[in-house]
Amino acid sequence: MNMSASKTLNWYAKALRPASVTIKPKPLGMKLGESTPTYWFDDNPFLTHFLTAFSAIFPQGERYMIDSVRMFRDEVKDHKALYKDCSGFIGQEAHHSNEHAIINDFMVARGVPVDKLEAIVDWWVPVFKRFPKKDQMAITGAAEHLTALFGDLVLNNPELIDQVDESMRPIWIWHAIEEIEHKAVTYDLFEAVDGSYPRRLYGYALALALVVVFSVYGTGLFIIDDRKNMGIKKTAQGLWWMFGFGEKSGYLRKAAPELLEYLKPGFHPWKDDNSHLIDKWRPELDRMLNDIKQKNSEKAGK
Ligand SMILES: [Fe+2]
Ligand SMILES: [Fe+2]
Numbered sequence: 001m002n003m004s005a006s007k008t009l010n011w012y013a014k015a016l017r018p019a020s021v022t023i024k025p026k027p028l029g030m031k032l033g034e035s036t037p038t039y040w041f042d043d044n045p046f047l048t049h050f051l052t053a054f055s056a057i058f059p060q061g062e063r064y065m066i067d068s069v070r071m072f073r074d075e076v077k078d079h080k081a082l083y084k085d086c087s088g089f090i091g092q093e094a095h096h097s098n099e100h101a102i103i104n105d106f107m108v109a110r111g112v113p114v115d116k117l118e119a120i121v122d123w124w125v126p127v128f129k130r131f132p133k134k135d136q137m138a139i140t141g142a143a144e145h146l147t148a149l150f151g152d153l154v155l156n157n158p159e160l161i162d163q164v165d166e167s168m169r170p171i172w173i174w175h176a177i178e179e180i181e182h183k184a185v186t187y188d189l190f191e192a193v194d195g196s197y198p199r200r201l202y203g204y205a206l207a208l209a210l211v212v213v214f215s216v217y218g219t220g221l222f223i224i225d226d227r228k229n230m231g232i233k234k235t236a237q238g239l240w241w242m243f244g245f246g247e248k249s250g251y252l253r254k255a256a257p258e259l260l261e262y263l264k265p266g267f268h269p270w271k272d273d274n275s276h277l278i279d280k281w282r283p284e285l286d287r288m289l290n291d292i293k294q295k296n297s298e299k300a301g302k
Pocket of ligand 1: 062093
């Protein structure tokens with residue numbers, strides 16, 4: 001391990017992650033049923049297709065990230081905190097991957113061709129698996145910046161959660177919380193085993209391009225397939241939601257400055273301490289899950 005790696009690891013252990021934040025895998029056990037609407041986001045086909053495409057990348061994407069961490073985890077075995085967090089990361093991502101696969105299957109059953117997007121991603125994953133291992137780790141570290149931004153966006157804007165159908169709210173909150181909890185693990189692992197700035201940028205360019213290309217491709221695919229139901233008003237509302245200039249719109253446009261943060265040479269995910277979002281939403285999620293459990297047992301008792 002070189003000097004800069006051990007310096008990074010010392011920061012990791014002592015200062016950067018707030019002590020209240022832990023990385024513990026916890027399954028969600030989401031169930032989607034007949035009452036879940038096909039257009040599960042704000043009854044809006046355009047935005048539902050966009051978010052379905054984004055969500056559809058998770059199962060394979062997160063398995064790829066797990067494999068990257070497995071490739072390098074043993075190299076930080078002597079640094080117990082980071083080694084343990086790598087295990088926590090693997091457990092959390094494995095659960096995320098499984099739960100998002102449920103959304104994929106649900107949407108396929110509703111006639112949305114998510115399987116076609118999955119097939120494309122399946123084709124590309126082995127290509128990226130042939131990249132040098134450190135490049136794969138750089139892609140993984142960078143992809144986690146994107147998922148951390150997703151977590152921050154969701155939990156900082158409760159109106160977005162309200163727009164999700166009740167049956168799907170827990171998965172988005174749960175995933176967002178855990179993405180914030182483990183947001184620095186792959187970054188620190190990359191810094192520990194390589195830490196090259198040019199490779200960090202190269203990994204980021206690739207990760208960003210992949211997420212954008214797959215999301216846009218999937219959205220287009222689903223929209224074309226569902227063109228009969230794509231109303232102009234809902235599509236315009238969706239575009240305003242993404243790029244508009246109102247207080248409760250322009251969510252993708254507003255995320256742009258955060259995207260650039262990763263390019264700063266002195267970047268570290270925990271320099272932005274957003275752990276208050278975990279403290280706020282964990283109890284909220286527990287309440288939500290308890291309500292669902294209670295409703296289900298009432299239904300079963302009838
Ligand atoms: Fe995840
Ligand atoms: Fe993650």
